[in-house]
Amino acid sequence: MLSRLYPFIKITVLDGIRSKVVVGVIMLSIVSGMANIVIANLAAQDVGKVAIDFELSSFSLMGLFVILFACGGSLYRDIDKKTVALTLSRAVSRKEYILCRYFGYLITIFFVAVTSTIIGLVTLYLIKILHPKHFVQNFSGVIIAHGFAFLGFLMLLSVLIFFSSMTTSSFTAMLLTIMVYFIGNSIGDLRDFAESQASIAAGFPESFRFILRIVHFIVPDLSKFDLKVFAANELPLDNNFITFSIAYAIVYCSILLLLSMKVFERREFI
Amino acid sequence: MVKILVFQDVSKTYDLGLGKKKLPVLFDVSFSVNKGEVFGFVGPNGAGKSTTIKLILNLIFPDKGRIEVFGKNPNDVEIKKKIGYLPEIPYYYDYLTPYELAWFSGKIAGLDDALIKKRAEELFTYFLFEAHAKKRIRELSKGNAQKAGIIATLIHSPEFLILDEPMTGLDPIGRKLVGDMILKLKEEGKTIFLTSHILSDVERYCDSIAIIYEGRIKFFERKENLLKSGESLEDIFCDVIGLKRMQDVK
Numbered sequence: 001m002l003s004r005l006y007p008f009i010k011i012t013v014l015d016g017i018r019s020k021v022v023v024g025v026i027m028l029s030i031v032s033g034m035a036n037i038v039i040a041n042l043a044a045q046d047v048g049k050v051a052i053d054f055e056l057s058s059f060s061l062m063g064l065f066v067i068l069f070a071c072g073g074s075l076y077r078d079i080d081k082k083t084v085a086l087t088l089s090r091a092v093s094r095k096e097y098i099l100c101r102y103f104g105y106l107i108t109i110f111f112v113a114v115t116s117t118i119i120g121l122v123t124l125y126l127i128k129i130l131h132p133k134h135f136v137q138n139f140s141g142v143i144i145a146h147g148f149a150f151l152g153f154l155m156l157l158s159v160l161i162f163f164s165s166m167t168t169s170s171f172t173a174m175l176l177t178i179m180v181y182f183i184g185n186s187i188g189d190l191r192d193f194a195e196s197q198a199s200i201a202a203g204f205p206e207s208f209r210f211i212l213r214i215v216h217f218i219v220p221d222l223s224k225f226d227l228k229v230f231a232a233n234e235l236p237l238d239n240n241f242i243t244f245s246i247a248y249a250i251v252y253c254s255i256l257l258l259l260s261m262k263v264f265e266r267r268e269f270i
Numbered sequence: 271m272v273k274i275l276v277f278q279d280v281s282k283t284y285d286l287g288l289g290k291k292k293l294p295v296l297f298d299v300s301f302s303v304n305k306g307e308v309f310g311f312v313g314p315n316g317a318g319k320s321t322t323i324k325l326i327l328n329l330i331f332p333d334k335g336r337i338e339v340f341g342k343n344p345n346d347v348e349i350k351k352k353i354g355y356l357p358e359i360p361y362y363y364d365y366l367t368p369y370e371l372a373w374f375s376g377k378i379a380g381l382d383d384a385l386i387k388k389r390a391e392e393l394f395t396y397f398l399f400e401a402h403a404k405k406r407i408r409e410l411s412k413g414n415a416q417k418a419g420i421i422a423t424l425i426h427s428p429e430f431l432i433l434d435e436p437m438t439g440l441d442p443i444g445r446k447l448v449g450d451m452i453l454k455l456k457e458e459g460k461t462i463f464l465t466s467h468i469l470s471d472v473e474r475y476c477d478s479i480a481i482i483y484e485g486r487i488k489f490f491e492r493k494e495n496l497l498k499s500g501e502s503l504e505d506i507f508c509d510v511i512g513l514k515r516m517q518d519v520k
Contacts, residue, residue, distance in 0.1 A: 007377035011366055018365035018406070081361045089327045089355035089432075090378045093347045168287070268330040270284055 005100050008092055012074070012104020017111050021070040025062045029116040032058040033123035040127045048135035049232040051127045055120045056145055056228045059113075063153040064181060066112050067160055068174055071105040075160070076170035084269055095261045102161055102257055109153050117146045137234050144237065145227035151249040152225030156181055158256040159220065165260040165267065180219055188223035191216045220252055273338070274430050274461045275303040275326065280335030282321055295321045296485045298335070303478075308452065308462040310476030312469065312503075314511055318485045319465045320358070323434055326463070327355060340430070351379045354428035358435040358465075360415040364408035368399065368418035371407065372425045379426035386425065393421045397447055412439035420448060424455075431455065432463045437471065449475070473503045481510045 016022060036054045043050040078084040078101075087097060121139060128135040159180045163173035193199055194209045224245050230237060282296040296318050303309040313319050324330045325337055328344040340349045354375075362371055369390060376386035394400045397417050407415055416439045423431065433452075437445050452475050455462060466472050472479060479496065481489040488510040496503065 004378075007374050011363060011370060011374045014370060015363040015365045077361065077364070082357075082359070083361050083363065085324075085327065085329055085355075085357055086362060088329060089350065089353065089357075090375060091347050091350040091380075092378060269324065270330060 004091075005096060005103070008087065008096070008100035009104045009107070012101055013107045013111075015074060016070055016105060016108030019070050019073065021073060022066060022108065022112055025065050025070075025112055026115050026119075028065075029058065029062055029119045032062075033119050036123050037127055037130070040131060043134075045134055047127065047131040048137040051124055051135065052137060052142055052232040053228050055124055055142070056149065056231060059116055059120060059146060060149055060152075060226070062112065062116050063109065063149060064156070066109055067105075067153060067156050068177065070108060070112075071157060072160060072164075072170060072174045072177070074105070075101070075164045075173065079164060079168075079170045079173075082269065088269070094264045094267075098161060098165065098257060098261045098264055102157065102253075105157055105161075106154060109157065110150070113146065113150045113153070117143070120146070137232070141227075141231040141234055141237075145231040148225045148227045148245065151246065152220075152222045155220040155222065155225070155249055155252055156184070158253040158260075162256045162260045162263075165264040181222065183215065184220045184222035185226065186223065187212070187216050187219050188221045221248070224248065272305040273302045274305050274340060275309075275463065276336070276338040277301050277322070277325075278336040280325065280332045280337055282325065282330065282332055294485065296325075296332075299482070299485070299487055300335075301480050301487055301490050303461060303463060305461055306456075306459045307477040308456050308464060308475050310472035310479040311463060311465045311482065312467070312472055312479065312507065313482035317482045319482060320434070321485075322482070323355075323432055323463075323465070326432060327353075351426070352429040354423040354426065354431045356419050356423040356431070356433045356436055358438060360412065360419045360439070362407045362415065362419060362422075365406055367404050367406060368410070368421060369394075369403045371418055371422045375422040376425040379428070381426055389425050389427070390421070393424055396451070397421060398443070413441055413444055416440055417444060420451075424451070428460070430461045430463070434465050435467065436464070437466065437468060469503045469507060479503065481507060483511050 033055075036051055036058070039054055040047050040051045078087075084097070088094065092100070121142065124135075124139065124142065156177065160173060160177045163176045164170060167173045167176070191212045194204055194212045199209075227237075229235065278300050280296055280299045281294075284293040284295055286293055299318070299322065311319055311322065321330065325332055326339060326344060327350075337344055339346075340352060342349050366374075372390045372393070373383075373386050376389065377383075381389070390403075394403050397420065399414070399417050399421065402410060402414055402418070407418055410418065416436075420436065423433070436448050436452075440448060449471065452462060452464070456475070462475075464472065464476060473493070473496075476493060478490070478492045480487055489506060496506070
């Protein structure tokens with residue numbers, strides 16, 4: 001199985017990591033790191049918190065760029081420019097196409113994530129040297145937060161692939177993915193608020209609560225993978241939370257990939 | 271005679287989406303391609319040539335009729351190891367090199383790395399393309415991108431080749447090399463499905479010729495019968511699509 005998938009995964013990765021978007025994102029990581037050093041100088045007390053928060057925010061943005069523009073751009077060429085015919089005319093089944101594209105993009109994102117993480121950690125280390133009194137956090141929380149953000153990227157990638165498998169324009173798929181990104185980042189907090197005693201007491205309508213539950217069920221809860229507060233404040237992380245979040249990401253991605261395969265099997269490339 | 275490709279009463283209508291009219295493109299199309307023959311498939315723009323190729327490759331599905339490739343349904347992935355497809359428009363993966371594209375095609379078809387390297391060297395040399403082997407495809411001219419596609423199509427020595435306008439964008443030397451390659455492949459007993467707007471090429475290379483017009487096969491004949499009639503393919507083509515002879519048009 002792997003020997004069948006390997007060639008397509010390999011060219012997906014090569015095509016991905018050589019793209020201008022990936023090079024641009026890595027350059028942007030360096031610029032963002034330098035900006036972090038400057039901004040840290042402006043923070044009076046909480047240098048560590050500000051620097052970690054800024055670094056993780058930049059990392060999330062880089063991930064979004066790579067998913068939308070590198071992976072989305074590649075899917076654009078496949079769908080709109082019809083390079084998909086080049087692959088499907090060879091001994092690659094439609095299911096394998098979805099799998100290979102997903103894992104190829106996963107490796108591309110991993111490459112960018114590791115590079116950006118190294119740049120980010122070097123930056124934070126420099127800031128820590130420059131401001132030893134006001135940067136007391138250690139880096140283990142930052143590394144875990146990067147890992148969680150990466151899981152969030154993989155969920156968003158599965159959303160992009162799902163939309164690309166069903167829409168006739170890759171632009172629509174990208175727009176829908178951006179929408180899911182914003183909803184996914186706020187849906188957890190919104191649902192928590194709707195379910196809270198305060199909202200019940202305030203007369204929050206049951207129908208809205210029901211809609212939020214449905215949306216929360218469909219859209220990936222990306223707020224679970226945003227650990228900026230945890231990393232910046234060195235808060236303890238519950239093992240159950242880690243296990244649940246990883247399992248949630250794997251199950252969510254698997255379901256969306258299976259759905260994408262199902263839709264893609266029946267799709268015509270006119 | 272072994273049939274590599276069979277189309278029997280195949281019809282296809284495109285559903286262009288909500289609120290849009292359905293577009294019928296093929297009507298009861300029937301023809302077959304025998305093993306070892308070069309089959310010329312010609313027709314004006316929009317006649318249904320690309321739709322036919324997409325059906326062979328299972329990129330779209332027929333509404334009606336039967337399609338067999340190597341005696342199997344086109345959705346069988348394994349038969350594609352024996353097919354080489356050259357698309358009309360050379361859109362490939364921008365950041366790959368022609369060598370990597372060839373490697374991908376060879377690997378997917380089950381070739382090992384050593385054989386791919388050997389075949390690639392032969393093909394890159396034949397097409398006078400060694401200097402471009404390691405360049406990114408996006409840096410190549412249209413003609414050179416076409417050559418990269420031709421090499422990727424031939425790398426696994428497929429039994430059945432689908433060449434959609436193979437001469438597009440090629441310079442005179444490139445056209446001669448591709449033409450000679452088609453004749454060589456024919457000698458080797460490969461089956462070729464060739465579409466081209468250059469009727470003299472079709473007449474030169476093909477053993478049988480079909481003309482499709484407005485989604486229907488209007489003419490299907492072996493070349494020897496065509497020669498016997500004394501008419502040129504150009505004259506027949508004009509007749510089929512309802513135009514006056516070329517000399518009258520002039």
